[in-house]
Amino acid sequence: MELTPVSVAAVAGGLLLCFSGWRMFRFSVFVVGFTIGTAAGYSAAVFVLSRWGDKLPISPQWHNLTIIAMALLLGTVAVFTLKGLIKGVQFAAGALFGIMAYSIFMAIKAGGVPNISFDMISHNFSPWSAVAGLVMGVCFILLEKSLIILYTSAIGAYIVSMRLNQDVNIFYGLIATGALFQFLKSGAKPGASGS
Numbered sequence: 765m766e767l768t769p770v771s772v773a774a775v776a777g778g779l780l781l782c783f784s785g786w787r788m789f790r791f792s793v794f795v796v797g798f799t800i801g802t803a804a805g806y807s808a809a810v811f812v813l814s815r816w817g818d819k820l821p822i823s824p825q826w827h828n829l830t831i832i833a834m835a836l837l838l839g840t841v842a843v844f845t846l847k848g849l850i851k852g853v854q855f856a857a858g859a860l861f862g863i864m865a866y867s868i869f870m871a872i873k874a875g876g877v878p879n880i881s882f883d884m885i886s887h888n889f890s891p892w893s894a895v896a897g898l899v900m901g902v903c904f905i906l907l908e909k910s911l912i913i914l915y916t917s918a919i920g921a922y923i924v925s926m927r928l929n930q931d932v933n934i935f936y937g938l939i940a941t942g943a944l945f946q947f948l949k950s951g952a953k954p955g956a957s958g959s
Contacts, residue, residue: 771927778923782942786909786950794843801842809834846934848907851905858904859897861888866896897938909950917942 781788800943814954822830874951904911910945921938 767791775924775927778920778927778936780920782917782920782924782938783945784949785920785942786913787954789912789916794921797843797846800846802839804842805835805838806831808838813872822867824951832879851908855900855901855906861904862898862900865900866893910947913943913946913950914939917946 769950811956813822813827813830817824817827864885867885870890870893917939920942921935924938925931925935
């Protein structure tokens with residue numbers, strides 16, 4: 765491996781993701797939600813006060829406090845809204861996974877190696893695939909923390925192993941140690957949900 769600033773940064777970022785992915789995910793959800801909400805709250809308050817400030821029952825000396833309060837309120841609302849949207853996306857991903865897994869299972873059961881396509885999934889769709897989709901959607905929500913820990917450990921391990929001559933032992937070792945470290949550090953048990 766040639767030591768360049770990019771490769772050193774990639775290995776450092778991969779290790780950070782591998783060993784702290786869950787914390788980084790939670791922090792980034794907070795930062796993104798709060799930033800978007802605060803910006804929207806600030807903009808809305810400034811717009812309303814600049815247009816109709818003299819007609820509102822708020823004294824001009826309170827305008828700055830009103831702007832700050834509105835920004836903080838919408839920032840907080842946006843964090844919870846973003847968390848709700850993430851749960852919705854997790855459910856949808858789990859539901860699609862369940863429907864696809866059931867369809868693949870039925871295609872294999874019918875005696876063939878499935879050519880995974882929309883036609884294969886729609887041909888094998890039944891009430892049971894809908895049940896599989898609902899069950900997996902709920903599982904993805906309940907197993908959020910575990911899935912994110914495993915996912916971030918795998919992505920971080922992949923980045924590091926690609927930079928270190930594609931060593932498969934480094935890849936598997938980092939996934940195992942990164943996931944174990946994150947589970948122990950977060951106080952979670954594999955399979956536990958958490959937000």
